[in-house]
Amino acid sequence: MDFTLNARETHFRDRVKHFIDTRIRPRDAEYRAAHESGDRWGVNPVLEAVKAEARAEGLWNFFMPPHSGQAHVDESFVFEGEQLTNLEYALCAEEMGRISWASEVFNCSAPDTGNMEVFHRYGTREQKEQWLRPLMNGEIRSAFLMTEPAVASSDATNVQTSMVRDGDHYVINGRKWWSSGTGDPRCKIAIVMGKTNPDASRHAQQSMILVPLDAPGVKIERMLSVFGYDHAPHGHGEISLTDVRVPADNILLGEGRGFEIAQGRLGPGRIHHCMRTIGVAEEAIAAMAKRLLSRVAFGKRIADHSIWEQRIARARIDIEMTRLLCLKAADMMDKAGNKAAHLEISMIKVQAPAMALAILDDAIQAHGGGGVSDDFDLASAWANVRTLRFADGPDEVHCRTIARNEFGKYSEFKADRPSSGDLGVAR
Template sequence: MDFTLNARETHFRDRVKAFMDAEIRPREAEYRAAAAAGERWSVNPVLEDVKARAKAAGLWNFFMPPQSGRPHVDDSFVFEGEQLTNLEYALCAEEMGRVGWASEVFNCSAPDTGNMEVLHRYGTRAQKDAWLAPLMRGEIRSAFLMTEPAVASSDATNIETRIERDGDHYVINGRKWWSSGAGDPRCKIAILMGKTDFGAAKHAQQSMILVPLDTPGVTIERMLSVFGYDHAPHGHAEIVLRDVRVPAENLLLGEGRGFEIAQGRLGPGRIHHCMRTIGVAEEAIGAMAKRLVSRVAFGKRIADHSIWEQRIARARIDIEMTRLLCLKAADMMDKAGNKAAQLEIAMIKVQAPAMALQILDDAIQAHGGAGVSDDFDLAHNWGSVRTLRLADGPDEVHARAIARAEFGKYAAFEADRASSGDLGVSR
């Protein structure tokens, strides 16, 4: 098995890394100062300046894989971007994940990436002209409204938001939360999942529709915190929709097609999070190692205490294993499609946050009191990564799929035992 990166994979990874080192890392202090000085829910001027530089350098819209160039509805719209494969993008996304605001610099941040892919795959030409084009140019941002506070949204068939046809419009009523991105003043459009037919088959009740956030009846009721952090200016909102009327042509793909769209959207989105999380873990192990070799306790460097040698070694092993699984999943998506790679996607979705959380926890411990302060990114990153055990499906849902696939391998074994009458203890 050859793990050597080819020229194209190396080219894009190294360009992103070089830009990060030259344009993003040197301006982190300036970015933080701008965020602290201005209105919390306003656009950071440092980020906008660096974004313009990335766009001018051609480091823009990396995430759309080549196979997405054949959308279901309208093939006359050309996606503006490098159209990297999932494997190529994984290498770039890991680098972006090392700095919290870097993904947006390259117009590769969630939920815009998933929403752009939905519009490209399933949108009409009019929908693309209205919303996909300005998203691709980085002029606006977007939100994805799926989760609801009143039901267990880990099972999306539970959602209760109503999308009801009324002449040339749909009328929407419901309450959503964890609507990521809705706090940004540039957020202009949301993709909402609700039910158009409560009496249809279980997975044919749901539809997705485009909802401009300035539509009457859309109310951002509050911005949610994540372990005390508001994540401004991006943020996560609780949104109430009361008699929200949008044109019928805002419906995506057709009534009852919501789950089909969701599966097309969530597979790539899940692995994108994992790619970035590996970058978070790399930054954490680096911070931990620097702290351990620079501090002395009980007469010797903290690094020389055996427990820290064990923790650092375990961290490096876990990062390497997780990266290989992530790259395997990405490669399978490229070669066999998202559906064929669904178990690998599920496995990396469970593994990557768990791995990064342990390393972040150890890094916090290594920093002592400083680790839980805002002097370092460790506490903030721990809170962000912890949410990934819930986002795009909780761990338990993905573990269930993995386990069922494993049990399925032995279904014949159980059938043979039952037919032979051998129901005793296996030997």
């Protein structure tokens, strides 16, 4: 087994790392100052300036893997970007995860990455020209509306938003929340999952449709906070859809194809989060080590207390193991497809946030009272990573997939249904 990176993988990873170290990290304080002094729900001028530099250098739209020959893809529409494989992109995304706003600099931030994937795979030529092209150029932002406050949306068959055909239109009614990106003034289009046929089979009731955010009846009721952080200007909206009328041509792929599209979108999206989370963990262990080496307690450096040696060692071991699992999942997606890699995707989706949260927790502890303040990035990073245990499917759903696969290996061991006597029922 050869773990050596090839020339292309090394080339893109190193270019991204160099750009982050020389163009993004030095302007991080300036970015934060602009965020706090201007309109927090507006466009940050520092980000836009650095984004223009990245695009000028060809560091743009890395994430879209090649789709040549796949069903639904219109090969005549050229996606403008490097079209890295999942494995190549994993190495770049880890570097982007080190600074919170870096992904957007390269036009590689969620939920736009997943939405562009949907448009590219499943959209018509007209839908691509209207929405994918400006997304691809970084001119607009987008949202993905699936989760609902009234139902357990980890089971997407519970989604109740209705989409009723009325002539040449669909009329949409429902309420969504955790609609990430809807606070950004550039957010113009949403992909909405709802129910078009309640009488169809369980996984054929749902469809996805395109809804412009300025359509009559679309209302952002409030922006939700995450452990007190509102993530302006990105934000996470609760949105009501009241008699929203959109053309029937806005349906993606056809009625009843919502789950098919969701699976095509969520596979890459899940692993993109995990890639960036490894970068977050690397920043946390670096911050922790520097703090432990620079502070003295009880007559010696905190780093010299044995408990911290163990914590640092455990952090490094966990990062390395998680990275290998992430790269394995990405490699399988490239070689065998998202469906074949579903088990590895589930495993890394559970492991990466848990790993990063543990390291962030230790890093916060190492920083004492400062760790829970906004003087360092640790508290906000912890809040962001904690949400990933819900995003793109909660831990429990992915653990169910992993466990069922394991049980399936031993299907010959089938116990008979216990009798009432076996259950110890009193007679």
